Structures are given as C-alpha cells and as structure tokens.
Amino acid sequence: HREVTGVSGLHHVRQPVDDMIQKIRTKLDAKEQLELPFLYVIVSPKGIDVREHPSNKVKDVAPIGVMPIDFISYGVQDIKYWRVFTCIVVRTLSWQTRTATCHAFLCDSSNNGRKMA
Numbered sequence: 001h002r003e004v005t006g007v008s009g010l011h012h013v014r015q016p017v018d019d020m021i022q023k024i025r026t027k028l029d030a031k032e033q034l035e036l037p038f039l040y041v042i043v044s045p046k047g048i049d050v051r052e053h054p055s056n057k058v059k060d061v062a063p064i065g066v067m068p069i070d071f072i073s074y075g076v077q078d079i080k081y082w083r084v085f086t087c088i089v090v091r092t093l094s095w096q097t098r099t100a101t102c103h104a105f106l107c108d109s110s111n112n113g114r115k116m117a
Contacts, residue, residue: 001063004088004102008074013086016102017078037062041085041105043116047072048087063103073100077117082110085117 002019006012027034038056042049047069050062067089075087085105092099107113 001101001103004100005098007088007090007093007098007100010076010079012100013074013076013078013088013102013104014080017081017084017086017104020104021081021084036106039064039105041116045069067103075117077110077113078104083107083113085113 002016004012004016024034024036035058037058038053039062040049040051040053042051046066048067050064050067052059052062052064067087071090073088073090075085078084078086083106085107087103088100089103090098090100105113105116107116
C-alpha cells in the first residue's frame with residue numbers, strides 16, 4: 001500500500017502500483033529472496049476484509065481487517081498488470097484535509113483480479 005493524493009481515478013493509482021511492481025521486479029532480477037504477504041481477501045457488501053492466511057510467513061506488512069465499503073472510493077483491475085486489483089481507501093476527507101491509501105493485491109489469476117473489481 002502507498003499514500004495517494006486523490007480519491008478516485010486511474011491517474012492516482014498508476015504511479016503507486018508501478019512503484020510496487022518495480023520493487024518486486026528489482027528483487028526478482030537481483031535474485032534476492034522475495035516474500036510477499038499471503039492473505040485472504042474477502043469482498044462483501046460490508047467492504048474488503050483482509051485476513052492473514054495460515055501459511056503466511058511475512059508478518060505486519062499488510063493492513064489486516066475490514067476496509068468499510070463506504071471508505072473505498074475506487075476499485076479496479078489494473079489495466080497494465082491484469083493480476084493486480086487496486087483500490088483507494090479514504091481515511092480523511094474534509095474541506096481542509098484529504099488522506100487516502102492505494103492498496104494493490106496481486107491475485108492468483110487475472111480472472112480473480114477482475115472478480116474483485
């Protein structure tokens with residue numbers, strides 16, 4: 001996940017997603033050990049519920065818990081990386097302040113990325 005300035009639109013998630021993918025590719029190219037958090041993501045009318053999978057070895061990296069549907073301002077299957085589902089979660093929205101976070105989930109298939117969207 002990465003902080004973003006906007007609350008909706010591809011132009012607000014493009015750079016954060018590209019940065020996250022580039023970080024992964026750099027580690028793979030350097031043949032460094034790469035471990036991503038292994039999570040369950042449950043999409044429901046209440047929101048997106050992120051849970052740690054029992055086989056997860058990477059702790060305290062991903063935000064665990066429910067992202068309420070009312071706080072999700074944007075969600076889409078990434079057009080560049082088809083296995084990635086991306087969403088923006090708004091934490092603060094007022095006339096003075098706007099804070100939001102871009103979350104990207106690498107799915108096991110492009111079909112599941114589309115289903116999440």
